[in-house]
Amino acid sequence: MPIRSTLFRKYTLIFGGLTGGSLLLSGLLGISFAYQESQLSVIKLQREKAEAAATRLGEYLFGIEQRIAVAAMPKRGVSALEQRSADIQILRRTAAIHEILLLDNQGKEYLRTSRRTADIVGSKRDLSTTEFFRQVKSGRSYRSPIYFRDGSLYMTIAMAVGPEEAGITVAEVDLEFLLDGITRVKVGDSGHAYAVDSEGRLIAHPDIGLVLRNTSMAALPQVQAAIKGQAQGGEASAQARNHDGEPVLTAFGTIPQLGWFVFVEEPLAEAYRPLYAQAIRSGSLVLIGMLLTVFACVALVRRVVKPIHALQDGATLIGRGVLDHRITVRTGDELEDLANGFNRMAEQLQKSYAMLEGKVSERTLELEEANNKLAALSTTDALTGLANRRRFDEVLASEWSRAARIGQPLALGLLDVDWFKAYNDRYGHQAGDECLRQVASVLSSKICRTGDLVARYGGEEFVFIAPATDAEQALSMARKVCQALQDLELPHAMSGFGCVTASVGVASIVPEVKGAPDILVAAADMAMYRAKEQGRNQAVLGG
Numbered sequence: 322m323p324i325r326s327t328l329f330r331k332y333t334l335i336f337g338g339l340t341g342g343s344l345l346l347s348g349l350l351g352i353s354f355a356y357q358e359s360q361l362s363v364i365k366l367q368r369e370k371a372e373a374a375a376t377r378l379g380e381y382l383f384g385i386e387q388r389i390a391v392a393a394m395p396k397r398g399v400s401a402l403e404q405r406s407a408d409i410q411i412l413r414r415t416a417a418i419h420e421i422l423l424l425d426n427q428g429k430e431y432l433r434t435s436r437r438t439a440d441i442v443g444s445k446r447d448l449s450t451t452e453f454f455r456q457v458k459s460g461r462s463y464r465s466p467i468y469f470r471d472g473s474l475y476m477t478i479a480m481a482v483g484p485e486e487a488g489i490t491v492a493e494v495d496l497e498f499l500l501d502g503i504t505r506v507k508v509g510d511s512g513h514a515y516a517v518d519s520e521g522r523l524i525a526h527p528d529i530g531l532v533l534r535n536t537s538m539a540a541l542p543q544v545q546a547a548i549k550g551q552a553q554g555g556e557a558s559a560q561a562r563n564h565d566g567e568p569v570l571t572a573f574g575t576i577p578q579l580g581w582f583v584f585v586e587e588p589l590a591e592a593y594r595p596l597y598a599q600a601i602r603s604g605s606l607v608l609i610g611m612l613l614t615v616f617a618c619v620a621l622v623r624r625v626v627k628p629i630h631a632l633q634d635g636a637t638l639i640g641r642g643v644l645d646h647r648i649t650v651r652t653g654d655e656l657e658d659l660a661n662g663f664n665r666m667a668e669q670l671q672k673s674y675a676m677l678e679g680k681v682s683e684r685t686l687e688l689e690e691a692n693n694k695l696a697a698l699s700t701t702d703a704l705t706g707l708a709n710r711r712r713f714d715e716v717l718a719s720e721w722s723r724a725a726r727i728g729q730p731l732a733l734g735l736l737d738v739d740w741f742k743a744y745n746d747r748y749g750h751q752a753g754d755e756c757l758r759q760v761a762s763v764l765s766s767k768i769c770r771t772g773d774l775v776a777r778y779g780g781e782e783f784v785f786i787a788p789a790t791d792a793e794q795a796l797s798m799a800r801k802v803c804q805a806l807q808d809l810e811l812p813h814a815m816s817g818f819g820c821v822t823a824s825v826g827v828a829s830i831v832p833e834v835k836g837a838p839d840i841l842v843a844a845a846d847m848a849m850y851r852a853k854e855q856g857r858n859q860a861v862l863g864g
């Protein structure tokens with residue numbers, strides 16, 4: 322079955338996917354939480370700024386009111402207006418107080434002291450119909466709505482301190498300090514603060530032109546929410562659109578004494594810039610972490626897969642028969658165990674093959690020997706150990722051709738034991754066999770030149786082939802054989818010689834290529850018969 326996927330790819334995907342994926346997930350969650358926390362802290366900071374500004378302004382205004390109250394307070398238990406005028410004139414030196422009136426308890430002006438004009442004392446101007454007089458007479462302090470005059474922002478504060486005869490103190494407060502307070506609030510690089518009154522009318526803004534144009538911010542949802550009291554604290558800090566329709570992060574603080582609101586706002590992109598930077602930093606770290614994880618996974622998987630590949634390659638090689646191959650795995654675990662198992666198996670196979678090969682070559686050798694023996698047997702005479710008739714025919718044919726080729730004489734001798742039938746009859750067949758072996762031995766000892774062949778021709782007949790031997794030499798060799806046999810003196814009572822003798826016929830010719838060796842055999846045979854006829858125990862030359 323074809324392999325669908327490699328181990329390396331599979332495990333890299335699994336490990337890389339799991340670790341990289343979980344790292345990415347945890348990284349994204351971390352970034353998300355950090356983003357939310359940072360967002361909350363940015364919003365909280367903004368709200369604190371707004372509240373601090375509101376508190377500062379409220380306290381400042383409260384301080385002015387306190388000063389007015391202290392100045393308006395009757396001294397040494399005396400309620401006469403004259404005695405308080407001096408204190409009130411001192412109060413005039415307070416920068417934020419533009420003008421102070423002292424009214425008697427009927428609403429008649431007793432003293433008017435201003436930073437720009439000379440003091441007017443005892444004008445008796447009737448101010449009893451004014452709102453501030455009515456309100457103070459009813460027992461409450463009075464704060465007027467803000468109003469513009471000569472390009473400046475004012476508010477009137479009226480109060481009565483002490484017994485009724487002490488009269489009413491009315492101060493016109495220049496709200497310039499409000500603008501200062503607002504413009505001093507720093508919100509990031511380009512953020513700012515502004516203040517609105519309880520109706521949403523702009524009363525302080527770094528762009529004084531907006532204030533002077535009597536701009537209302539009441540249309541802005543965040544201002545509406547603040548006025549309606551729907552938004553409290555953190556919930557009032559949120560993303561919104563400013564007066565110019567730009568997205569901002571905004572928060573507000575309340576000046577409770579006045580019912581005013583101080584808003585701070587900062588362009589959204591600027592407010593969140595540290596968040597984005599942090600998110601990018603965290604994202605980069607997650608990315609680097611993921612890359613490192615993936616690299617680590619690849620390295621780990623490669624380390625795991627490498628010995629498996631070594632096992633795979635080794636198993637393939639051993640399977641192909643390379644049995645001396647050894648698998649090298651040094652992991653110190655099951656894989657190394659498996660490699661060792663393969664190596665042991667290969668070693669075992671190698672030994673078995675070697676044993677098998679040894680047996681095969683042993684058997685082959687035995688077979689060769691058997692074949693050689695068989696071949697020898699097929700060409701050897703069992704009784705005498707001489708070459709047999711078949712071997713004789715082969716050698717005669719080849720020597721005939723060779724002699725014909727080189728033009729040399731080839732001699733052949735045919736030996737027949739004399740009166741051998743009688744020998745058998747007299748001494749028995751076994752003795753006859755032994756006698757034939759003796760004859761063979763004599764023949765072999767006399768016809769022993771290199772290239773000569775002695776063979777048993779059949780029965781008690783022997784034959785020899787002598788290459789490069791002429792008739793005279795052949796006859797001489799035959800005579801020596803006859804003599805040697807006679808000299809052996811094997812007893813033969815039935816022979817006229819008293820011992821075993823033989824008659825030999827020899828012939829020698831230079832063969833012709835076209836001729837047949839039969840003529841040489843026939844010539845020797847005829848000569849042998851002639852030797853018999855001539856009395857036996859002799860050699861006769863034929864041809």
Ligand SMILES: Nc1nc2c(ncn2[C@@H]2O[C@H](COP(=O)(O)OP(=O)(O)OP(=O)(O)O)[C@@H](O)[C@H]2O)c(=O)[nH]1
Pocket residue numbers: 704737738739740741742743745749750751752753754757779780781853
């Ligand atoms: N013991 C024994 N006798 C054999 C063997 N081969 C042939 N003979 C005997 O050899 C004898 C040959 O006898 P013949 O052919 O009559 O010749 P001969 O008796 O030798 O007489 P001449 O050849 O005329 O001298 C036979 O009696 C065969 O049985 C053999 O292998 N062993």
